[in-house]
Every structure is written in structure tokens, then in C-alpha cells.
Amino acid sequence: MHSTMPDVPLTVAHLLRHGYTVHSTSTVATWNGDGFDRRSYAEVGERAARLAHALRGLGVRPGSRPDSEQGVVGTFMRNNARHLELFLAVPAMGAVLHTLNVRMPAAQLAYTVDHAGDEVVFVDADLTEALAPVLERSANAVKHIVVAGRGGRAALAGFSGEVHDYEELIADEPTDYPWEDRLDEHTAASICYTSGTTGKPKGVVYSHRSLYLHCLRVVTPDNYSLSTRDVLFPVAPMFHVQGWGVPHAALLTGADLVLADQFTQPSSLARVIERGRVTFGVAVPTVWSALLEELDTHDYDVTSLRRAFVGGFACPPALMAAYRDRHSIELLHGWGMTETLGMVSAARPPRGADRSEEWVYRVSQGRFPASVEFRLVGSDGDLLPHTGMAVGELQLRGLNVTTAYYGGAASPPARPAQNFTADGWLRTGDVGKITPDGFLILTDRIKDVIKSGGEFISSVELENTLMAHPAVAEAVVVAVPDDRWGERPMAAVSLRHGVDIALEDLRDFLAQRIDGWMVPERWTVVPTVPKTSVGKYDKRGLQDQYADGRLDVVHIDKSPQGVSQTGGGGARH
Amino acid sequence: MHSTMPDVPLTVAHLLRHGYTVHSTSTVATWNGDGFDRRSYAEVGERAARLAHALRGLGVRPGSRPDSEQGVVGTFMRNNARHLELFLAVPAMGAVLHTLNVRMPAAQLAYTVDHAGDEVVFVDADLTEALAPVLERSANAVKHIVVAGRGGRAALAGFSGEVHDYEELIADEPTDYPWEDRLDEHTAASICYTSGTTGKPKGVVYSHRSLYLHCLRVVTPDNYSLSTRDVLFPVAPMFHVQGWGVPHAALLTGADLVLADQFTQPSSLARVIERGRVTFGVAVPTVWSALLEELDTHDYDVTSLRRAFVGGFACPPALMAAYRDRHSIELLHGWGMTETLGMVSAARPPRGADRSEEWVYRVSQGRFPASVEFRLVGSDGDLLPHTGMAVGELQLRGLNVTTAYYGGAASPPARPAQNFTADGWLRTGDVGKITPDGFLILTDRIKDVIKSGGEFISSVELENTLMAHPAVAEAVVVAVPDDRWGERPMAAVSLRHGVDIALEDLRDFLAQRIDGWMVPERWTVVPTVPKTSVGKYDKRGLQDQYADGRLDVVHIDKSPQGVSQTGGGGARH
Structure with missing residues (x-):
């Protein structure tokens, strides 16, 4: 008809x-x-x-x-x-x-x-x-x-x-x-x-x-x-x-x-x-x-x-x-x-x-709105259930989700495997979970996840917890190389105007709120957290500064074993 | 591109x-x-x-x-x-x-x-x-x-x-x-x-x-x-x-x-x-x-x-x-x-x-929303300005405005001239005006407009004014044949539960609020106003009842000339 x-x-x-x-x-x-x-x-x-x-x-x-x-x-x-x-x-x-x-x-x-x-x-x-x-x-x-x-x-x-x-x-x-x-x-x-x-x-x-x-x-x-x-x-x-x-x-x-x-x-x-x-x-x-x-x-x-x-x-x-x-x-x-x-x-x-x-x-x-399909994919490529617990990469397809990048006037559209799955889904690069009633909870960017001793630490979770402290204006947590654990989190904080606080106190504030093995040993204070051209925390830039020895990093280690990671999650490592 | x-x-x-x-x-x-x-x-x-x-x-x-x-x-x-x-x-x-x-x-x-x-x-x-x-x-x-x-x-x-x-x-x-x-x-x-x-x-x-x-x-x-x-x-x-x-x-x-x-x-x-x-x-x-x-x-x-x-x-x-x-x-x-x-x-x-x-x-x-075009067309086919004063038929085209009626499985779509203009606009059959800031004010259906002595009377305006009276539950005004003026308005009212009022008082209420020449001479009280299958006032049905003499109509005529029409708009008739 x-x-x-x-x-x-x-x-x-x-x-x-x-x-x-x-x-x-x-x-x-x-x-x-x-x-x-x-x-x-x-x-x-x-x-x-x-x-x-x-x-x-x-x-x-x-x-x-x-x-x-x-x-x-x-x-x-x-x-x-x-x-x-x-x-x-x-x-x-x-x-x-x-x-x-x-x-x-x-x-x-x-x-x-x-x-x-x-x-x-x-x-x-x-x-x-x-x-x-x-x-x-x-x-x-x-x-x-x-x-x-x-x-x-x-x-x-x-x-x-x-x-x-x-x-x-x-x-x-x-x-x-x-x-x-x-x-x-x-x-x-x-x-x-x-x-x-x-x-x-x-x-x-x-x-x-x-x-x-x-x-x-x-x-x-x-x-x-x-x-x-x-x-x-x-x-x-x-x-x-x-x-x-x-x-x-x-x-x-x-x-x-x-x-x-x-x-x-x-x-x-x-x-x-x-x-x-x-x-x-x-x-x-x-x-x-x-x-x-x-x-x-x-x-x-x-x-x-x-x-x-x-x-x-x-x-x-x-x-x-x-x-x-x-x-x-x-x-x-x-x-x-x-x-x-x-x-x-x-x-x-x-x-x-x-x-x-x-x-x-x-x-x-x-x-998500109508006409957009979403799924969570684990690191092994398996689809994960929307339980609010399972954590994986968010992938999308549907209305207004791009299927390619512009190739230029003379070239076909580009679909790099890093950004698109073989079956046409957009790999968002964001990691998180989805509740049974369809709410998305992101925990990190894939590239920002900290892989410590075979376990993942969410940089966003640490940042959010730190920023709940009244003295902290901004906080950013990045992965830095670690001989024993592969990677460990480093925290960089900027303090609110006119406020002073010992990094050790911030460390304790964090330790009271998250698993002990996740607590960073490396801390630094920065005047402002560096940003990218769209205003995101420039985590790459901070990692480069750390690698070049340009940051004034304080080591705080309170765990008996020398690294706090085993304190809260010994069985996991 | x-x-x-x-x-x-x-x-x-x-x-x-x-x-x-x-x-x-x-x-x-x-x-x-x-x-x-x-x-x-x-x-x-x-x-x-x-x-x-x-x-x-x-x-x-x-x-x-x-x-x-x-x-x-x-x-x-x-x-x-x-x-x-x-x-x-x-x-x-x-x-x-x-x-x-x-x-x-x-x-x-x-x-x-x-x-x-x-x-x-x-x-x-x-x-x-x-x-x-x-x-x-x-x-x-x-x-x-x-x-x-x-x-x-x-x-x-x-x-x-x-x-x-x-x-x-x-x-x-x-x-x-x-x-x-x-x-x-x-x-x-x-x-x-x-x-x-x-x-x-x-x-x-x-x-x-x-x-x-x-x-x-x-x-x-x-x-x-x-x-x-x-x-x-x-x-x-x-x-x-x-x-x-x-x-x-x-x-x-x-x-x-x-x-x-x-x-x-x-x-x-x-x-x-x-x-x-x-x-x-x-x-x-x-x-x-x-x-x-x-x-x-x-x-x-x-x-x-x-x-x-x-x-x-x-x-x-x-x-x-x-x-x-x-x-x-x-x-x-x-x-x-x-x-x-x-x-x-x-x-x-x-x-x-x-x-x-x-x-x-x-x-x-x-x-009107984006992607819908609207215009007012006068009885002579001229486009009318959106001044909030000029009254004409509303015509539309654009998103979700039908361009035809279904013709059936074996026939092409139907575009009757009564419903569509030659240049593809929908004739809505509604009459009204549009303000400079784009608000539509409808005054009548084309077929319900009362043509009295060469002037138009808006049935909707009379109905709305009558329904502002606390005794009136519903009011409907229809055109009935008139020897002198071609058509005149007849008012049919249903009263609110348990209320009684003289029709003459309603007539006076109306006369205080609209031009005297528009005030109906014919009045009737109905238990409820008859409705069509979608709940509209059944004006055709009421006109038929009037024509067949099935309504109990009271004549109220207070104008010196025998018809009130000349009272307020003498120069117009």
C-alpha cells in the first residue's frame, strides 16, 4: 500500500x-x-x-x-x-x-x-x-x-x-x-x-x-x-x-x-x-x-x-x-x-x-534513545549481560552512529578495525557497564584503564573519589610503569584556591573509600590539570611529563609488603 | 561529499x-x-x-x-x-x-x-x-x-x-x-x-x-x-x-x-x-x-x-x-x-x-512546527497577510501533511479539488487568522460560517462567548435560512446540571459582548448538544432538526427594525 x-x-x-x-x-x-x-x-x-x-x-x-x-x-x-x-x-x-x-x-x-x-x-x-x-x-x-x-x-x-x-x-x-x-x-x-x-x-x-x-x-x-x-x-x-x-x-x-x-x-x-x-x-x-x-x-x-x-x-x-x-x-x-x-x-x-x-x-x-542499538563486549570478544556488574567496551550502531570516517574526495570511506567491528558496530573506546533498566555507567576509556598485576583499576573511579574531597579542585589518575605490577596508578591533583593539604591525608581519604590495592603510591600536585583541545584531561601529556622526570612526585607507601596492592586484594594477585 | x-x-x-x-x-x-x-x-x-x-x-x-x-x-x-x-x-x-x-x-x-x-x-x-x-x-x-x-x-x-x-x-x-x-x-x-x-x-x-x-x-x-x-x-x-x-x-x-x-x-x-x-x-x-x-x-x-x-x-x-x-x-x-x-x-x-x-x-x-508551511487564502484566492486581522482559509503543505487520499488497491491516490489546491496545498476547511509571530487563531469551519446579509458571522466566537456564561454547559450556533438575510445564526444551549435561566437573559449576556447584528434571534434549549462520531458538535444534525420542525425554538428579537442585525452593523448591510 x-x-x-x-x-x-x-x-x-x-x-x-x-x-x-x-x-x-x-x-x-x-x-x-x-x-x-x-x-x-x-x-x-x-x-x-x-x-x-x-x-x-x-x-x-x-x-x-x-x-x-x-x-x-x-x-x-x-x-x-x-x-x-x-x-x-x-x-x-x-x-x-x-x-x-x-x-x-x-x-x-x-x-x-x-x-x-x-x-x-x-x-x-x-x-x-x-x-x-x-x-x-x-x-x-x-x-x-x-x-x-x-x-x-x-x-x-x-x-x-x-x-x-x-x-x-x-x-x-x-x-x-x-x-x-x-x-x-x-x-x-x-x-x-x-x-x-x-x-x-x-x-x-x-x-x-x-x-x-x-x-x-x-x-x-x-x-x-x-x-x-x-x-x-x-x-x-x-x-x-x-x-x-x-x-x-x-x-x-x-x-x-x-x-x-x-x-x-x-x-x-x-x-x-x-x-x-x-x-x-x-x-x-x-x-x-x-x-x-x-x-x-x-x-x-x-x-x-x-x-x-x-x-x-x-x-x-x-x-x-x-x-x-x-x-x-x-x-x-x-x-x-x-x-x-x-x-x-x-x-x-x-x-x-x-x-x-x-x-x-x-x-x-x-x-540510550530509540533506534540506537548498544552492547557491551568483553576483552575476549564475548557479549556481556546488562546486569549492572559486567564491565566491557561499549559498542553502538544505529541512527546517527557513524559507519565510517571520511576518506577524502578521491578515496572510499575508512573503517579502521580499531574503531569498527567486522559486523559494523562502532567501538566507542569507552569501558563500562549497563544496568538491567538500560542505564550506562562508564568506568574508563579503554586506553586509560590501569592494568595492575592482571587486574583493572578504573582511573575514573579514583578521580571521582578524590574530587569528592573538599580541598581538591581537580584530580587525574594515570597509569605509570611499575616493575612489579606492570602498571600502577599515579594521582595528580590540583587544589582549590587558597587551600593546603598534605598528600598523605588525601591518600588516607582515598584508602578509606576504595580497595587498598587500588590506592596509588605516586602522588603529585599540579597548579592545573593539563587539558586537551576539547577540554579533556590530557593523560598522555601527564604520562610524558612523568616519564621525562618533569613532575615532582611524592611516594607514599603504607602497605606492609611495600606495595599497597596486596593489602586489599591479595587473593586477586 | x-x-x-x-x-x-x-x-x-x-x-x-x-x-x-x-x-x-x-x-x-x-x-x-x-x-x-x-x-x-x-x-x-x-x-x-x-x-x-x-x-x-x-x-x-x-x-x-x-x-x-x-x-x-x-x-x-x-x-x-x-x-x-x-x-x-x-x-x-x-x-x-x-x-x-x-x-x-x-x-x-x-x-x-x-x-x-x-x-x-x-x-x-x-x-x-x-x-x-x-x-x-x-x-x-x-x-x-x-x-x-x-x-x-x-x-x-x-x-x-x-x-x-x-x-x-x-x-x-x-x-x-x-x-x-x-x-x-x-x-x-x-x-x-x-x-x-x-x-x-x-x-x-x-x-x-x-x-x-x-x-x-x-x-x-x-x-x-x-x-x-x-x-x-x-x-x-x-x-x-x-x-x-x-x-x-x-x-x-x-x-x-x-x-x-x-x-x-x-x-x-x-x-x-x-x-x-x-x-x-x-x-x-x-x-x-x-x-x-x-x-x-x-x-x-x-x-x-x-x-x-x-x-x-x-x-x-x-x-x-x-x-x-x-x-x-x-x-x-x-x-x-x-x-x-x-x-x-x-x-x-x-x-x-x-x-x-x-x-x-x-x-x-x-x-506550527518546522518543516510545515502554512498560508491563509481569502475567498477570492488571494494570499492574506499574517497580521492577526485578515481572515481566510488555512492551507498547509509539508512534513506529515497528506498530499492525497488513498484510492484503493487498484486506483491511484485521489486529490479532490475540494481538499487540495492545484499547487498541492491541503485545504484544511478551517477559517481563521495568523498573528505576525505565527500563532493560528481559528474562527470557524468553512462550512459552518454563517453568511448573513453578505457578512460572515463566526459560529465559534458566539459559542465561546455563550459558554463563558456560568449557567451554560455547552452551546452550539448554526446557520439557519432567513428570508431577509439569507442566513442567520441559531443558538442551541444545554444548561449546567440543576441550573435554570431564561433564554432572554442569555441573549442579553451575548448582546453585551458582541456586535448587536450578530446576536441570534432564534434560541433553543437542548438536553445535550448532539455530537458526531469523533465528538464534534453535530451541526448538520441540528440544522436538520430545525428544518423538520423538531426543535422547540424561541424567537427573541429586540432590535427596532425587527432584526437585530442592523443594530450594530447597519452600515455593513
């Missing part, structure tokens, strides 16, 4: 048009350090149209089919209104948006520019110095640089192509555009490269359909829960997995959008929340952690913010509890990765859970 | 599987008049699997492509757990579900059974007597009748095919089934016939994709706003536009589902809400109106119910205000029709609206 329903594709053009028509009076506000530069969605629509015309003028080719040779437009930008215009205009005109991670090393960035085939790159004026070495290293596919904002031109003196000013480029263009709202929804809309600590960056290509469905999913009450009454603050960079769906969700719901531009230090974030009357934000745990210190020690009115999302990597329960107890802000915990178009699972407690059960659910990574 | 995202279809099988795995402990509870018969989603999944095997055994053919010759399974059932199993199993196995409107006349029902090509019809035991005349009138395509529940077999003695018992049919089947989760998402999942008051019923065929996307849309905060913590009560029949998306939304979110079966009188609905701790319900205005009378006059604890949806046709603001003021229940107003797969627009006030503005937004029909 033939359905009488129309074949209407799900496209970014629909989100854009919905925003500038039905929600024409909603606004995007960009912080300028002192106040907001505010623009209505009607204006965003007009400027996006002008931008699309200008891009056509620069030779960017639109496409409406998955096999079209579409033009690729790079952005080397922060979270601001112009970046939002590119976010919408580039896919809606049928080209591909490539959001460059401004914190990635230049050599890796140059690789992604060449691999994706960027013809035009947009850059914020204060980032031109960071972009210049990328252009120097790239193989010159880029023909145009468009600078957004004043200044910054000098750094581009060595660029052989044309340099334009954003406002001049779009100034004389028409304010409407025949958006590609009938294109094949499987057509590419954007590409995002993972910032792998090893190997070359790997590109994931999102289709219009996948962006639209992700956006529709994240606004639901069991996920972000966003409505037209919200004021959204994507603290997470827009270059990181499409700003975690928040920019698109703003257009879909008509919620206002608030952006911090280059003002990403905790005091600025607090000010933006206060002045923007923000109702919802998304960020990684380390950003929420830094903001917490600011909120604890200064006087801001952040009462508009009652809920926010924390993801990117596991959030310490102590951080969630601190926000709840001290600022009445509920941090929603979830999980996702570049390969899944951001957020997949979200930790909403089920109906009927009492207060203590609620908390157990909240600190988990949450439940 | 090729997307690396997988082509995962959106299917009912995904909703089913998500429900019985991730939300296996959520329940569907069917009221038995005394308590609930409760079943977990895990059991629903197992019983759906058994049902699918049994249907294969009866010869129902699955299909996985839009051009497959799929088997069609009819249901002549109320809202209960077995109907839910059919709702899920039939599409998830690749067959087509045809939900029969149990209140439609037998001749029309027989037409739909033959037109859709039902091979098997499931019927609740107490509805077999109503089904028998349908089968007698049908052209015998039905080979199997499956009776759900005890008794009722005698009425089917004249049926030439096989009669089965639901529980016996599925008893020995396996509890898992290879669901069609990889079918083409444009494949037909279900068919629903409109109960047009004139002409033959017209079938709209919903695809898997359309059901899934509708379900994802209605759970969002600007629409129903449903989460895993809800207890959902679809008072609207499951045979009416897929239960307005509520059954599917329950599986998607893991919310509990509560069903009233045959106990649809107001006292039972109140009891079900109380005992089931219902948090959200959907129903037409006339059902909410009857329930209000029950809640006002009896003592129920309905504190669990804080919000509900009212749609199907325009809800009187006085009814919404009564729920808000007397029971702290927020009725969310919205709009949709069979041709749009139910709910499309929803009246959530925008951010920043003050209390009085909020109310103006709440009583509107709300805003």
Missing part, C-alpha cells in the same frame, strides 16, 4: 526558515566583554541569505545529492553570531560546513583543511595569527579567507589567495535566497574531525537528516528539554560536534541563544549567565568545574540557570552535587562523541525512583 | 523494541471498571511477537517497500492493552493497521473495510453486535474475525469466515519475532479514514517515517512535553488518528500508559485519573467539558494531572479557564486533523509574555 504522506526531506534549510519566520523576534546575543550585541532571527535569516549569495560569488558549489561535488567552507571561529550564520547558511545552500577546532595543533589542522577540501575559510579577526601557520602547512586548496571583525589582517600577509572582510563581502547581497529545502536529506551538511591524541584526525560527515533528527531528539524532555521559553548558552565550542546540537535546537524551538565569543574564562561565563538570564547551558566537566570555583568565591546572580548539561567525558559526581547543593543547578549528565553526532544518552531518573536512587541514576551516563 | 551517517530507517519496530528493552518495566494499565489490568512493556513486546506470528499464520503478508502488497488488519476496538499490541505488532511486522471508527455508521464502515482491503478484523467482545452489520454490508474480503475478551460470539453467527479468540490465537506462538526494522521508512504503517459528514470516508495512509517523526515531535516541550516520568491517558480513541500519537509516544519515552477501555463516561474517566495517578491526557473539548461537570460536582483527587491537551476542534476559552481556576489543570490547546496525522500546532506562549498575554496565546491554536 502506498502511503499518502509526502516525501518531505529533513533539512537544515527548514530549521533556518522556521527560525526566521515563526520565531523572527527571537535573538542571538554575542557577548562583547561589556554587554551583548543582539540580533533577531529575522536578521540572522537575512544575513544568512546575503552570506549564501556571497559564497556563490566566491565559487562555492551547492549540491543536493549525496554524490554531489559540494563546495566545502571552513570556519576557524569562536561562538558568535557570524559563526551561527555560517552554521545555517552553508548547509542550507547545499554546501558543506567544516568547523575547525581552533585548539588543535596547526599540523593536524592543515591536514583536515586539505583532507576536507576547504575552498574558503572564515576566521575571527583575533584568530588569524593562529590560522596563519595552518595555511602555511596546507597544500593550498584554500582560495579565500574571510575575516570576521576588525584587525588581524597582518597575520595573513603570507596567504597567496584572496582575503575578504565578512561585512564587506555580504554588504550588497540580496536578503533572501532560494534555500535548498528539497535536497536529498542524506546529502552532506557538515564535517567534524575528531582530535585523536594518536594518529591523524578522522572526519565524520553529518547529513542534513542526521542533524535534523539529532536536534529533534535533544530538545525532548528526557534529553536537554528545550522550549521556546529558554535562553540557551552553548559554552561548548560550536566547532566541537556542532555545538552539541544547541545552535540548531535554538532555531527549531525559537529559544534565544547567548554566545560568549572569546570571553571563555570563568568570570566571563558567570557574567554572561547573569546578564543573559541564561536558562540552559552545555559544557564539559572541566569547564563546569572552573565555573564552580568562580561562583563559589564571587557574588553572581545565576538564579535563571536551573539546569544544564554536562558531557564530553565523565563528570565527577562531587561536581554535580556541588552545583545542586550550593547553586540549585541540576547538571544533566550524558554521553556522546563526534562519531555519534554528540549527545546520545542522557541520565534522567525513571519515575518512581526515590531521592537516593535518583542520584545513582543522575551520575550514570543515562539511557 | 558522501555522509558517513548510516541510512537507518525510522520504523514502528524501533519504537516497539525500544519500549520492551530499555523501558521493559513500564506498564500499560487497562481499566476494568473496578481496577487496572496491568502489563509491562516487556510483556507487551512478547505478546506483540506472538500476535505477529499468529497473523502470519492467518496469511497476513508483510511488506517492506512502499509498493509492497501488504496485508491489512482492521481493529474495531476501544482503548485497551490488546489494541496497543495490534497498534505496534501490525506495522512492526510490515502489515498495515486499519483502525475502524466504532462510532461511524455501518454503511460507511463497510465501505472503509472494503476500500482498505481488510483481511482480518479484531473486535472487542462487547462490540461484535456493532460490527455484525458492517460485515453484512461489506463485500466479503474479511476472512477472519478475532474476538478480544469473553462473549459476543453470537452476534457473529452470520459471518462466513473464521472466528477466533484473541488469547487462543496467540497462546502457543513464540515470544520473539524478527521485526521489520530495516524496511523502507516510506512503507505504509496504518490507514485512518476521515468521518466526513458528507460523501464517502476518505483514507489517509501513514508511513513508518511519518508516525515516528510525529511521535518525536509531540513529545517535545513546546508540544505535549512527555517524559519517562509521565503517566499518559489517551482519552481520545486510539482509532482516531492513531490516538493522537500518545500510544507511540509512550513506547518512545517509556512513560506509563493508562487506558479506559469501554468506561468512557465522565465518572469513569475521573476515577481512572485518580487511581492511575495520570499526569497527562488528551481529549476533545466536549469530553473535557463533560468531565469538568463531574469534577465540579464530585470529590476526586486529580492532583496528579497538572496538564493535558485539548484538540480535535476549537476549545472554548471558558472551559480552559475553568480547568485552570477550579482544578489547577492547564489545558494545552492545539490543532490538527486526520490529514496531518493529528496534532500540528500547539499553543505554548512565547517567552516574555505577561499573564494576560499568556492567556491570549493559550486560547489560540498555537504555532
